Amino acid sequence: MPLGTLDRTPPPFFKQGPSALSKLAVFSALALLLMVADARFRFTQPLRTAVAAVLFPIQWMAMRPVLGVRFASDYFTSLHEAQTAEEAARRKLILQAQRANQVEQLTTENVQLRKLLALRDRLNAPAQAAEVLYDAADPYTRKIIIDKGSAQGVEAGSPVIDESGVLGQVTRAHMMISEVTLVTDREQAIPVLNTRTGSRGVAYGDAGAHGSGGLELRYMAANADVQAGDLLTTSGVDGVYPPGIPVAKVEKVERRADSAFARISCAPAALVDGARHVMVLKPLTAQLPPRPAAEDPGPTPKRGSMRK
Template sequence: MPLGTLDRTPPPFFKQGPSALSKLMVCSALALFLMVADARFRIAQPLRAVVATVLYPVQWVAMRPVVAARFVATYFESLEAAQASEAAARRKLALQSLRANQVEQLEAENQRLRKLLELRGRVATRATAAEVLYDAADPYTRKVIIDRGLAQGIEAGSPVVDEYGVLGQVTRVHPLVSEVTLVIDREQAMPVLNARTGARSVAYGDPSGKGGALELRFMAGNADVQVGDLLTTSGVDGVYPPGLPVAKVLHVERRAESGFARIECAPQAMVTGARHVMVLAPLGMQMPERPAAEEAAAPKKGARK
């Protein structure tokens, strides 16, 4: 056999190369280099985009069962919610229709009684529509910012209401925006009237700082207050027009060791999610001016003889 035809390569048993540890270190260094380079220079971004594009059809096919299941579940949930909303809207419409049928008769009776008693007619309240922009930055108060200010004729002290009841009161006015203090703020107080009994009281914001509730203070322990009573504005403060819904009594605690009851109320307005509101002109601004007090004539002292 010629010597040129012999295989001169060593057998596999005698082959030597880099060790496994060396290969691990080289691969680790290369991986670390690629991670740093990708984080700093985004060198793998084109490759990542290509891979994502190639794999998108596979992902789309794999997600179809999940999307279909979600669609079916959302469909039935939306259907139930829509049916419940329709039923609630029908009930509300029926109630409003019943009240609307009684409005004309009540208005006519009211006018006759006022003419009979020679009472002044009710003051028409001027209203301005506004939108809530955001909550105030102070975490220790409950205030919101609306998109109406001095340029739109907003005045400090104006009541703010939504479709459910009294939301708060304008406490600071800027040229284009205004700050509204909500009824649940701990510094807020409002004269209210119990629609069931006609008793007057004062509702204060939640003193615990948690927000979301009101409290009737200085009510006697034997006061006629029940859970579910509706509290409305009394109109005696010259700010809020009378008859606006404020809150409903949520809990009554009659304590034997104290002469006063602890009464917790839930606000009627959407104090945590109001979007569109109405700013009413303060009632005192529309009332007729008080007659000037006549100066009492001082008695003249008689001259001594």
């Protein structure tokens, strides 16, 4: 067989083709060209839309198990939270019902005892709602301005409360607005009663400049029975605040060996920094009987007048 008739080309299995670097360069240039062309002319947008339309049912079916598991997890989580909240609400409702029954019973006993002892009825202060307009401009005082004034019957000395407790006292009443000094102001003092021990005291404002501050229960003996967590309410002995309104809660008690008095820091019960709607009460002074006038002892006898 002649040698010229033999096929000298290598079999397909051994063909190398272009090098890998050449392929990388060609495909990179093609990809860059397609990206630039798509960014400029958006010719692949119809193709992309068609592919998305074809794949949407598959994607929808593939996401059903994931969404089902997620929905079931959210359902059981929400169910557990709802059951927990319902249980807490039921406990709170039962506790409130128990307290309401106790309060009703105590009120009835109180009325009976007052009638038995011929004591006067408790004083009830008329009230009217007001809204806080803004804080006073003086940074060294703790005062707010409300939208009720003397035209609405507000007078200086009227107590001001919110939903949590005593907020302050009206110190200046204008025609349409009034100035309220908060309980945390350094110039404010309020007689209080410790509901746990029944002991009386006076709470003073302890706010610094630009700060909400708190209150300080002063002039209490170092060995006084005062503990952190004690609730202080109005005592009602000043003739201004009705008794029993929360004022503050004791936060810290410092008993110092070098002082006869304890340093007692308290947190106000009212929202002194966030109150928006308040109640202005009438002072109890108008409902109290007038104080007896001091009796005139008469002229002092002279030393010589007793001699005979």
